[in-house]
Structure formats: structure tokens, C-alpha cells
Amino acid sequence: MEVVTQSHIARELGLSQSSVKAVFNPDPRIRLRPETRRRILTTAHKMGYVPHHAARRLARSRRHNKSTSFDQVGLIHLTQSDARDSFVDPVCLAIMQGAEYELSQLHASLTFVRVSGSGDWDKVERLTRAGGVDGWLIYGPANDGVVDRLKRNKLPYVILGDRSCTQPVYSVNVDNEAVGRLGAQHLASLGHRRVAYMAGGMRFLFQRQILDGYRNARKENGLDEDERLFSDLSAWKVTGVKTPIEWLQSLDPMPTAVFMPELGVALSLQPVLKQLPGELKAISVLTCGCAPPDGIGPQLTRIDLPMSEVGCQGALLLHRLASGARVESAEMKISPSLIEGGSTRPPSSSKSETTQ
């Protein structure tokens, strides 16, 4: 690997290394002649100059140094389980893809660190002290203990997705309340009035927030507020008197649409609904989720949870923090959008008459 350095370029052009450096680390106080600047850039490009990360990090690590580099950020994936090969979380990958994309624009790269038990925090500590990262993105259940650890190591950090810490932190998340509202709006705009809500659970914050948003928007969009239309599948597995399908059939009058905020729920129930004879076959299904694998559920209308956008914005925010910029708003929310998939349509005319 032939390494081209700043001093090579300087020698080539008969300039000093300081001038070359000034081109690659623009300092507002130093103003190079545009002509010189241009010459340096072309020569650097021609010679294939790439700044050496390790050298820069090392030089900048000098004590009492305020300037920082930003070419390596760490993504901490917090998980509950210990097993190294447990549950694969697609949301995590969507966030990573967004973050990596944005970081690559900033000429930085993303290091992935999975933290499942307290022992794994050593990895984070080591990497920090080894000077391996310039900041952290966090995804997973970030509680106060996690935040305390992060604070201690002095690097900037941004929390992505749901968080469960009480102290204020910089964070980026999907606007889950808006997800629920959008669901109510979309179905109402198609003319539905009786809409069932099938939650996969109520354990996680996003599940409760989506429900809140839905409930808040229900009335103003003219949806029936009958609470019997709500059900929580996770609570159900325990009692188990009916199947989800039987529950839907037992509602009277029958709903013309169902909102299933969780993609997994919709994926497993929708094929069954389509197979059934009668009214349920025509029921509209609306779900949520982030870019599902090709071929799985493309026919579902869904509210897109823009997780990759969360990653992008998180990277940008971290960059601003690392550069020492003042950032006021601590919490950033990304709006969801609707993706037509064909599983929602107006209620069939006979039905809409009945339910009015």
C-alpha cells in the first residue's frame, strides 16, 4: 500500500505542509489563495491522497485539545438476551443502514457493537479509551443506568428509537403518536366508521403511543368509539377463549376495517382473512412497519415507520454535537407516511349502508 502524505504533496508543489493541511482541515482564520487551494486539491487527487485516520486521531488526542475528529462512530445495539445468536431485529438494521448512509456522506464510518449484558459494557469502555470512536448512537432499551455510563465516557451520544430513561437526552425517534393518528385518518378518509384495532401487545412504549395517537384522532375523524373494537393479542394468548378471527366475527355490527399496528400480526392474519368466505374477506387491513423483505406482504397498505430516517437524522445530530455546535431541541421526531399496498379500500357499499 503506497501511502501518499501531506508532505508528499507539499514537496511536489514546492509548498509547506501547513498549506496542504489548511486545505483538508479548513480553518476560518486561515485563508489560502484560491489558486493555491485549487492546485493542492488537484495534485492531491491526482496522487490519490487520502487522509490517514489513525494519524489524525493520534495527533488530535493530544492533551488539552479541543478539536475533535469525526470519522468513526459507534452504534450500540442494546439487547436483553445473552445469547449471541438470538432474535434478529430488523429495525436495528434499518437504523444502521440510515446511519451508515449519512455517515458515509460525512466521510465517517459506523462501528457496530452489541451490548447484551453488563459485561459487554467493557467493550464500549475499551473502544472509547482506545480512541476508536468519536461518538455513540444507541438503539435499544436505554434506561438511566445506560445514560449514566455514556455520560461518564465524555463522548457525545444520541439515542435512537424508544427510550426509557427519565433524564433529558438527545434522541431521535419516529413520531409514534402521528402513526396512530395517520391510521385513523386514512381509514376514515376511505369512508370506514367501524374499525377494529388489534394490538400485538401494550408492553412497549411505541405500542402505547400509537394507540394514544389513534384514540386522539378517532373522534375528529368520525370513527366509532366503541371500545369493544380494541383488542390486545398478547393478553389473549393467556385467556384463549377465541381465535382472533372468531373475535372479529363476534363483533356486532362487524367492522369494515382493521388496524393492526404490528406487521407481524398483520402478516399472519391477513392470509387467513382473505381465505375466509363472507364479509371478513372484504375487510380492509392497515398495518405499520419498516421496509419488509421483498415478497413478504407487499400487498399490505402500511404506515411506514421511517427507521432508516431515524438513523440518518441521528447521525447528523451526533455530528453536530461532536462538532461542538449548540443544539437546543433534545428530542427529534420523524413523521411517518402512508404506503398504499391495496389492502385498504372503501367499505363495500352494502356494508357501509348497514353501518351508518
Next chain:
Amino acid sequence: MEVVTQSHIARELGLSQSSVKAVFNPDPRIRLRPETRRRILTTAHKMGYVPHHAARRLARSRRHNKSTSFDQVGLIHLTQSDARDSFVDPVCLAIMQGAEYELSQLHASLTFVRVSGSGDWDKVERLTRAGGVDGWLIYGPANDGVVDRLKRNKLPYVILGDRSCTQPVYSVNVDNEAVGRLGAQHLASLGHRRVAYMAGGMRFLFQRQILDGYRNARKENGLDEDERLFSDLSAWKVTGVKTPIEWLQSLDPMPTAVFMPELGVALSLQPVLKQLPGELKAISVLTCGCAPPDGIGPQLTRIDLPMSEVGCQGALLLHRLASGARVESAEMKISPSLIEGGSTRPPSSSKSETTQ
């Protein structure tokens, strides 16, 4: 961030920096007194010494240097699509988790790089020349063009998962042929004789390899070799005369089990099968896949595709290559295993009589 260096430790103990260094970079030629070694280690630990990655990389980057570091490896995720937020591939994350785990044991970390178009290879090139990475793991459709690029940058690399290049490379993959064989064995051992095979497609290598394995093992395990029992769902969407369910019902005699190598296919069809009256309700379903999200399809018996193990072994192999060890076998295959989920059982007695 107070940085503790080797010379701090040396001064503290009244030794030379060389001795301290010898503890952290064991050199077979240099033999420290065990007593000294121990003192250095305890003091280093007490002072919280962590080797500074950037400094080490920089020092080792000296020209004509044969020794290499191994603390940063890159994972290239090759994708077809340009969009930064397209399709989320759970297999990629499973591989990453395995690789990250293994690398953390080696005190190395993993940098994620997504490469979708040829423009993205700049990122790889930059990172290589910036000295940011000691080797590459590759996941995705790695063809000869990809391998040529990798060769050019002189770093060791290992290809994970399916590959489509013709030249020999170091690679780690699941033994897909064994997956197919295991499927045939398992169903045969339960007493099934007529087993339908529903493929999600035949476009990818792993799909063809699983089928090959299945076909090879079918006869010796006593399964019916009727080719009408095979169907490819992707080919079907085009013709579309029947639904998959209708196709199953049309088989005569009806199969008592169905092997659906792709999890997505099984997830969408199984709920429908369970809902149906009659024989199809009792049909055994066997599928494949890597650790699906909790709550989705835990009730399915599946052949586990050990993708995280592929990541682990890939990291280990890369480490050996980077250390300059001689590695002979270029291609490594990881065996799959069966995970009971309750969706396979012996054929109901009446049926098994009929089909014999």
C-alpha cells in the same frame, strides 16, 4: 479523558517502555521474567491502561513493515438496490451479530459498510487507504468484479454466505445441501412418505442447493419421488391458475407433510392451512430460517440456518489470514440443525395407511 500510556507504566515501575510493550505485543523471541510480566500486567490494569488503537495503527503503517494489527474489520453488505432505505435483510444482521461477537473476543471491532452501486466502492477504497480497516468480510452477491476490487486493495477478505464468483476465495457458508437432506430425513423419520416441496423461488444459489440436497436424500429416506409434489411459488405468480392451497388440495394422494424451505412462505401459508377444515389442517409443516423475531412463527419446526455461526467463523478465518497463518481449505461449510416447533408430527394414522 486521561490517557494512560506504556511509558506511564514503565515510569511507574522503573522499567523501560520496551518491557511494557513486550507484555502487550508478545514476541516469541523476547522472554520477560514472569515476575516482571506479572507486575506490569497488574499495574497496567490498576492504572486502566488500554492500548491506543490509532497510535498502534500509525506506528505499524511504517513502510516495509510486515506486522499487522487486527482491531478493526469491515463488513461489506452488498445490495442490488440504490435506495438507502430499501429492503432490510435479517440474514445480514444475524451474520453481523456473530462476527461482532467473535471479533469482540479478539478485541477487535466491526465497521459496517453498505455497498449498493459502483459509486459506493469509493467508500471501501477510502477506508482501506485511510488505514481504517485490517480486513474485510463480505456479505451479498459477490461476483468476480467484486473479488477483483478486493484483491487490488491488498487486505485479507472472507466471503460470507452465497457467492457467485468463479475464482477460488476464502469463504464461509451454511451447508445448504445438508439443509435439504436434513429436511428429507426429519420428515421421513416421522413416517411421512408423500411430502410436498414448496420453494419460494429458484433464482438464488441456496434455493437450488437446498433442493439438490433434498432430492439427493429423498430416495434413501424412503420419500415418494413424485415430481408433481414439487412447486415453485415464484413461477406460479405468473401463471396463477390456482392458489397454493388449491394446488395442495389437488395432489392425489394428498401429501401428509410440506417442506417450505423459506420462512416467509411458511409464515404466510401456515396460518391458512391451520384454518382449513379436513386433511390440510393436520399437514406437517417444516421450514428453514435464521432466528426469526420473537412471537413470529415460534410454533414452526424449522431447520436453523446458522448465519450467526457463519459470521463467527468468518471472523475467525479472517483473523487467521490477517495474522499471516497458512490456511488451506478455502471453503468452509457450517452444518444446520433442527429446531422443534410443533408443526411437524407423524402423519395421522388413517392417512399413513392410505398413503402406503
Next chain:
DNA sequence: CTGAAAGCGCTTACAG
């Protein structure tokens, strides 16, 4: 604006 020097923490090469 430019040049020459010192230093970041580690490794290498060489003299004791």
C-alpha cells in the same frame, strides 16, 4: 499566508 519544530502513543531496529 509559510516554515520549521514538537508532539500524539506506539513500534521498530539497534546498541548495550
Next chain:
DNA sequence: CTGAAAGCGCTTACAG
């Protein structure tokens, strides 16, 4: 085994 020196490529601080 130990010590003292030079160097990796870059940044900082300071003199011209």
C-alpha cells in the same frame, strides 16, 4: 532482557 532513538502521518503552536 533493557534503554535510547527514530519514525508512522498528522496537528498544534509559534516564529517569520
